Amino acid sequence: MLSLQSGLAMAENRSGKDFILTHSHMLGERLHLFARLRFLAAAGILVGGPFATYVVGIPGLDLKALAAAAVFLAACNVGIVLAVRALRVHQDTKENQRRLAFIAYLSILLDYLVLTVAIRLIGGTGSPFLAFYLLHAILAAILLSRRAAYAFAAVGYLCLAALVLGEWTGVIPRNRGLGIRLDFQLVVTVLFVYGLLTLVTTVLTAGIVRLLRENEQSLREAGERLERLAAMRRSFLHVVLHNVRSPTGTVVAMLEGLSGGLDGELNPGQKHRVDRATARLRGLLDLLRGLRVLADLETERLDGQMVAMDLRGTIAAAVEDHQDAAEQKGQSLRAELPATLPAVRGIERLLREALANYLTNAIKYTGAGGTITVRATDGGAYVRIEVRDNGPGIPMAEQGRLFGEFVRVGKRGGRQDEPSGWGLGLSIVRRIAEAHQGRAGVESQPGQGSSFFIELPASSSP
């Protein structure tokens, strides 16, 4: 008997992740993206100066100073890229998150510094490139927390104001060849317009980004809740199936003991009824087993459990498991296996379950004295296992539906007094084959028997 408590303990182990603040989540990736854009900005400054001078014909640009600013920006950016690459591998640790946030602050300060120098070189207060301060305010709102975004927008505006006021008062020398005439009205207008734009841009961007972060956070929390619920449901199902199957199996064993005369011989009528009851309960056990396999296929991560395996051992074991049942019906059951067979990547337990379903069906639907053969063949890129019987065969019209869930197709020659199945067996085979990137199918003609097969991709490593 398996307790629900121990089952739920399994669920707890499968769920639970460290909570990650949304604005710091993926900060490394975002910093890396912006660093690549920064290289483009450096290249733009480097190429833009000569282009403006020699193509557009703007006079008075200090090309050497512009080139120096671009090289300085690019050199600093190399350092940023290297640091971000090193830190983003384990960016979910709190220490690395702090370091990444520090790099984000430094990189934005660097951008403001280079931007201010570059704008000073290409026209100062009258330059249309002043708008780049707004771009940096937007970037800060995307990259950083809300408070940091406002702080950096203020820093950007202070840089702009220092440049404008510095040029107006003569503290910062102006590039006279480029700038428009600087008077009080222009200074006030520039400071007012850019102040207002910086404020509005930051408020709007930070607001939208906050909404996106909240939504992202809600989605993540909902995902984690669903994962926990799925794990609990999985464990609950596991415990229920086990706790129903276990006593059912015991009752079957007791009834078989009774039928076999363990407590004295039964008369034919009593034995018939006990055997019927046993057969019905075995059907129930088959259903419970099938449901368990389907639940596993739905929820388990199977890739990690796959190993390279030789199917001949699996086939031989499955055939041995079913020899008794075949003998009881007077049938011949044998395996025909080649000397060598390419390995496949698979889960032995599941593949044996698939084979068990084919063999159970073959024994059930093939008449007394029939022949059932299991063959494995090397198909080059795949390995094919087929279970062939000389039973009544299946009409073509019914073959297409056979592998669906809860599909039962006629009696197919099974004894009329046999309990009918639940229609799960072949769908389980199909699902197992698909979980192995393979396929399952049937080739049959009425009166000429059936061949149920599974094809699995051959593995390159043995």
Next chain:
Amino acid sequence: MRDGKPLILCVDDDADLLDLLRMQLEKGGYAVDTAFTAEEGLVKFKQDTPDLIIVDLMMEEIDAGTNLVKELKLAGNNAPIFLLSSMGDQLDVSTGYRQLGLDGVFQKPVNAETLLRTVRAKLGK
């Protein structure tokens, strides 16, 4: 051995199944000792030195059966060990069986003929 018969220790938390195993094995000519928990199984193993051991994989705790097998190995067991398992108890069960060095697995519900045939083949009597 007990009274000249090979002794088989059965460990399962299902009293009915234990009773049935006892009857089937005794009818097959074996002496049977039963234990209801893994702890009791270990105690009886040390007391009686069985010739063959049958252990249920999943008792009250998920790993009770496999843990008992490990404990038996540590306690110096050389007797063959068979597990009782319901199909699909654990997904990684096939690899676990190999690592545990088991002699075999009986799928529940255990068929009496299969049980006796396997035990006879293993014990040679």
